Amino acid sequence: MFHSKLALRSASTAGAAAVLALTLSACGGNVANSGGSDDASDFPSGPVTLTIGQDPGGSTDLIGRAVAENASDALGAPMPVVNKPGANGALATKEVANSTPDGQTLVLLNASLIAITPLAVSEDEAVKLDDLEVISGISQDDYVLVANAESEYKTVEDIVVADKPFNFATTGVGTASQLAQALLFKQAGVDGTDVPFDGGSPAMTAILGNQVDFATIQLGEARPQIEAGALRPIVTFSEERNQYLPDVPTALEAGYDVPVSQYRAIAAPKGTPEPALEKLREAVSAAFESEEYKQFNEENLFTPHEVDGEQVVEEWTANAAKYKELVEKYDIDLGGEQ
């Protein structure tokens, strides 16, 4: 904009050579900066920062660090991880979306932020995929409905037959844990009260202490207690049986339309030049192929879901629409009825 204004003015002053030269050189510089040809060799021009919108130590953070660590070799640049927690990841995502689209700044996305959180919070706090270039999908993290091992309920059928009110713990408002349980209990006609806790660990403490009847927790968090025999898995909410819990049926198998999982993807700001995106895609695929990363997935019970950016956008958009439709159909208010 600046350049065109300058060009217009210089034209009107008719023939001031110095000004014209300045304008031309300025325009030339601009073309070189945004042009495609040079970028492939320029990129990466320094460390590529991966911003994570969650606290260090959580599963999102672990995944981000594992990808960054294994992608930096193929990228030929260090990939430092920066945690910028806030508003369920919205803060970090908005910041990256607004940064210079040169591929040097990336963000790790949670599908729930795009597909579920908007169902609970106001419009202006919601984040849209339109502002980003998705580089690649990463993995799928499943949720499991658990009861205390002393509980008499073993299947969804048992819960329905009991025909009495229950309390269920969620990992927070606007999370996949809340959506999955709300949908399941509503579809099954069970009178369930949604009790939000501040994350997976407090929700698990509550179910271990018999403070609530059920809880839905990420599999990685629940497995130690499932294996110790303290918690009993009832259903998982993935579309297909989870490879790490092959004996536990899905909610779909039990007859309820609740396909809820957490997906994660890596993205750059909208307008990042194609050559840079291509390099990033290659680096991320290289990370996925490494033995170290595969082992990481197995240890943490993540199911790889390494699809391309277009498919991520397609799937997440479809999920958002599906959740919206289900929530409206069953008249569920994630914001709580209080």
Next chain:
Amino acid sequence: MEFFEPVLNGFGVVLEPTNLLYCLLGVVIGMLIGVLPGLGPAATIAILLPLTYGIEPVTAIIMLSGIFYGAQYGGTITSVLLRLPGEASSVVTVFDGYALTKQGRAGTALGVAAIGSFIGGTVAIVGLTFLAPLVAGFALDFGPPEYTALALLGILLVATVSNGGRLKSLIAAAVGLLLATVGRDGFTGESRFTFGSLELADGLDFVPIAMGIFGLGEILYNLEERHNKVSAPAKVANVWPSRKDLKQASGAIGRGSVLGFFLGILPGGGATLSSLAAYAMEKKRAKDPSRFGRGAIEGVAGPETANNAAATSSFIPLLTLGIPANATMAIIFGALLIQGVTPGPQLVQNDPELFWGVVNSMYIGNILLLIMSIPLVGVFVRILRVRPAILAPITVLITLIGVYTINNSIFDIWLVIFFGVFGYLMKKFGFEPGPLVLAFVLGALLEESLRRSLLLFGGDATQFAGRPITAVLLFVFIVVILLPVLQKARKNRAAKATTIPTKHKESV
């Protein structure tokens, strides 16, 4: 044997060279800031918090707790030598400690205080070793209703037993509760007091508030106060107390250990309260109470033992229930969260190395402190000559850089500056910052637990009384409210009968 295995493993953790080094570092820093009047352990831990980001959780907490109990030792020195309590918990030591100095017996006072601190600390660690797993064992019975009652009790106790006036403490606590409501409502997703800012969507972060109010606020206040017109500290001659002194102090040390241990566990308790209570108890028990204030050795031994025992035992509610008993514990709570460790019922079981590593490091730390307090006391006395004009700017710089590194957020720097000025004004107008910070931490717990309980109870509040632990806690809550009223009535009656009531009776 099953019980002792993790305990022994914990010693393995402590004896790793890195951990030993950080333990030493922690107690030396603690000792130093204990000696320097003004900057307390809460402030120091808040300022150093970001530095722990890059080290192992167990190492970080070993160092931070070293600062905390180390400060209890160091705080004594200035109380005894200069009549300037380095820490709030050493205020009562001034009365008899300084009197002893005037009599030329400063060494005796310091020696007895160090030995008392060591015994009090050690007794409390042993207590912690056995009691903490026990508490953690039935911590799963602590559901939302129990946490509601505990948080309520904690806020009330903090507001009523802190140093400032009761009304001002309650106001500070109320401000803390208000600040805790900022952010997205965890139950409805509604934004509260965020003014459309995503930075505030998760509420105010504890660390910038603590660093601002305790760190920056204290520094500003101390600069203004300039209470460092340091008179040359008295010469410290023989720090080894005579057998007669030790015999005289032994009872006070024993009682101080037990009293400090139990008061430290209570929410709102801790080092300061227990030193006051121990002093009051010693004075009450003495055959000749008039000796107190004129150099009674028990008046130094009792409080100094108790404050150390309490500093140690206040780790119990934090590590087993995730409830900080005082402001310093609240900051260590923050430190654990930064490290990705959630203090609570699961900690002893899931992270035995962290738990026992930290607990056992205290044995080592106390031995190190005993060495520093007796043979090396002269070195620390010299620290008193560092000018605040040099110390303050460095500390401010560390604080601001430090807070940025936690969330990589400029916004947090503004928060620290804002709360620094706020904390300065609070001190200036006689408000204690402690109740605010603790109420801020407990406020979120109180609100969430209360709402969660009501959801579980289907809105029927009478069910609180139906849960035994909750009922007991609520009963204590009511007693604490009614006690001052009853005591006032008794005081009025007693006043007619010419006896002089002790000031701190309620805390005994």
